[in-house]
Amino acid sequence: MAPWFTNLLAQPAEGVILIALLLGGGLILGYAIRTGVPPMPTGPTVRRAMFDFLPERVDGTVYDLGSGWGGVAVALADRYPGNPVIGIELSPLPWLWSRLRLALRPRPNLIFRRGDFLTMPLGDAGAITCYLMIGAMTRLAVKLSDELEPGTVVVSHAFALPGWEPETVAIVRDVGSVWVYRYVAGRSVASSRVNEQGDGA
Structure with missing residues (x-):
């Protein structure tokens, strides 16, 4: 595991935010692959x-x-x-x-x-x-x-x-x-x- 990642996880608040972002991004990507439709907003x-x-x-x-x-x-x-x-x-x-x-x-x-x-x-x-x-x-x-x-x-x-x-x-x-x-x-x-x-x- 990269040192910067380990150091970030050692900070409770920042670690929680990072994990949430990674999980959220992974969830969105997973459903985009499953459905073939990424959730893109309409301008x-x-x-x-x-x-x-x-x-x-x-x-x-x-x-x-x-x-x-x-x-x-x-x-x-x-x-x-x-x-x-x-x-x-x-x-x-x-x-x-x-x-x-x-x-x-x-x-x-x-x-x-x-x-x-x-x-x-x-x-x-x-x-x-x-x-x-x-x-x-x-x-x-x-x-x-x-x-x-x-x-x-x-x-x-x-x-x-x-x-x-x-x-x-x-x-x-x-x-x-x-x-x-x-x-x-x-x-x-x-x-x-x-x-x-x-x-x-």
Whole structure:
């Protein structure tokens, strides 16, 4: 064991903090490897573009799949105060953080659930947002095709739904270029409209 590490552990407070950080980082990494989806936050510019793709009114539950640290789900709850909003996250630390921020500033229409959204029913969805990776999107595409009612809007940050034709695509100029996709269940769009949005979007 490195001397600096041994010396740090000899200091009770610093040692506890270091061990907690190592365990927390290892837990996040482990779940990222397991799910193929690291808990990455969505920046404000991309979030605005995603919300531009959402309808003004939604009939049903609003889901944020892979809700991570809870930022998008909280914003969804504020946008749709009359709808139940559910953030679903499997990784325990981001989920706990989301629960903490909700406890500190409650939204009565918002719930954070810990679990695998691929095993949860989504048929009551009126709108869905997600920021996942291609492996999860491939599995999700099949599930949504089977469960969603026609007209349900799905907005994805960065990754497309395989086998689905997007109704609209935006290229957001943020840190590099980020693609945002809007899908509507039950529709097959022959060609997509591509919008380019900058930092002021």
